[in-house]
Amino acid sequence: xxxxxxxxxxxxxxxxxxxxxxxxxxxxxxxxxxxxxxxxxxxxxxxxxxxxxxxxxxxxxxxxxxxxxxxxxxxxxxxxxxxxxxxxxxxxxxxxxxxxxxxxxxxxxxxxxxxxxxxxxxxxxxxxxxxxxxxxxxxxxxxxxxxxxxxxxxxxxxxxxxxxxxxxxxxxxxxxxxxxxxxxxxxxxxxxxxxxxxxxxxxxxxxxxxxxxxxxxxxxxxxxxxxxxxxxxxxxxxxxxxxxxxxxxxxxxxxxxxxxxxxxxxxxxxxxxxxxxxxxxxxxxxxxxxxxxxxxxxxxxxxxxxxxxxxxxxxxxxxxxxxxxxxxxxxxxxxxxxxxxxxxxxxxxxxxxxxxxxxxxxxxxxxxxxxxxxxxxxxx
Numbered sequence: 001x002x003x004x005x006x007x008x009x010x011x012x013x014x015x016x017x018x019x020x021x022x023x024x025x026x027x028x029x030x031x032x033x034x035x036x037x038x039x040x041x042x043x044x045x046x047x048x049x050x051x052x053x054x055x056x057x058x059x060x061x062x063x064x065x066x067x068x069x070x071x072x073x074x075x076x077x078x079x080x081x082x083x084x085x086x087x088x089x090x091x092x093x094x095x096x097x098x099x100x101x102x103x104x105x106x107x108x109x110x111x112x113x114x115x116x117x118x119x120x121x122x123x124x125x126x127x128x129x130x131x132x133x134x135x136x137x138x139x140x141x142x143x144x145x146x147x148x149x150x151x152x153x154x155x156x157x158x159x160x161x162x163x164x165x166x167x168x169x170x171x172x173x174x175x176x177x178x179x180x181x182x183x184x185x186x187x188x189x190x191x192x193x194x195x196x197x198x199x200x201x202x203x204x205x206x207x208x209x210x211x212x213x214x215x216x217x218x219x220x221x222x223x224x225x226x227x228x229x230x231x232x233x234x235x236x237x238x239x240x241x242x243x244x245x246x247x248x249x250x251x252x253x254x255x256x257x258x259x260x261x262x263x264x265x266x267x268x269x270x271x272x273x274x275x276x277x278x279x280x281x282x283x284x285x286x287x288x289x290x291x292x293x294x295x296x297x298x299x300x301x302x303x304x305x306x307x308x309x310x311x312x313x314x315x316x317x318x319x320x321x322x323x324x325x326x327x328x329x330x331x332x333x334x335x336x337x338x339x340x341x342x343x344x345x346x347x348x349x350x351x352x353x354x355x356x357x358x359x360x361x362x363x364x365x366x367x368x369x370x371x372x373x374x375x376x377x378x379x380x
Contacts, residue, residue, distance in 0.1 A: 001033060006090070006098060028356070034357075035055075045062075076105060086109060134159075146278045147304075167359045173287055195221040197267055198223070200225075206271050214323040216243070227250045234248070268292075271316075276301060282301060283351050286304060295313065310346055
């Protein structure tokens with residue numbers, strides 16, 4: 001079975017949560033007789049085709065970029081060509097350009113759409129885009145969403161509940177690097193023995209300004225792993241608040257990340273807007289048996305992090321509540337240990353890549369079986 005994944009960006013150009021989900025689906029489904037390949041845009045698509053892990057990635061030139069949306073002229077012909085060779089197309093939402101390509105190419109393949117997030121930031125543009133978006137969702141054979149929380153709280157998804165399936169994101173721990181003793185020793189020299197960790201791209205919806213405000217007047221060490229558009233602004237805020245125990249590390253490689261995840265006391269993840277639909281970093285913390293602090297925003301963050309079971313959930317954009325949650329964990333090592341054990345058990349029960357790939361592959365097979373009469377399936 002050949003699956004074409006279509007999204008606006010992918011490795012090696014970007015390394016966000018959606019890219020990681022697509023990567024896990026392509027890699028983990030191979031053992032289930034599924035061959036995934038990816039089509040994405042790139043500002044510099046040379047080479048145009050490359051191998052990432054065990055799957056092929058095709059990149060076409062991004063001509064321009066407006067309101068978080070990349071546009072490309074070449075992608076229409078490239079998509080049509082690749083869709084003709086696929087048994088099923090797996091779209092990754094949101095990306096308005098994708099809607100145009102889907103309708104313009106009339107590719108005739110069965111379709112699955114992973115609904116990764118509501119559109120939050122471009123609310124004005126959403127009024128213009130809304131009709132096209134609804135047509136896209138209506139045209140999909142199946143929609144996947146990563147948590148029951150998001151399905152219940154998304155107004156956009158409400159009309160399409162009948163064809164929406166909950167498939168939680170998953171990770172493959174064996175794909176993470178084994179941390180060398182030398183690497184551990186290097187980081188022991190650089191970070192405090194006990195610290196809170198944040199991992200993620202420094203974007204507007206991550207709530208890091210709220211985290212820095214929560215640290216005013218207290219000395220909890222916080223290590224921030226990741227770069228992004230808000231980095232300079234956040235560093236300036238930390239300096240203004242005279243925070244002495246905040247360490248900005250920028251973007252690091254996977255071994256460094258794995259090392260810090262293993263070493264940290266707890267994960268703090270203050271995302272305060274629905275753009276944070278799930279939180280792959282929370283999954284990583286769970287995988288390593290770490291307790292979490294997150295915000296209750298009606299999304300998958302509190303599907304991964306259950307309040308009082310795997311960690312603490314606080315109101316969004318509320319520095320005093322965030323500070324109190326950090327104090328509580330800091331002062332209660334036994335509770336931290338219990339939360340961490342619960343998080344690890346929940347990860348293995350619900351959030352493995354194998355489980356995500358098996359459930360997604362089941363959806364593919366159901367669609368190909370029922371759509372066989374109207375969508376002739378390629379034989380390879």
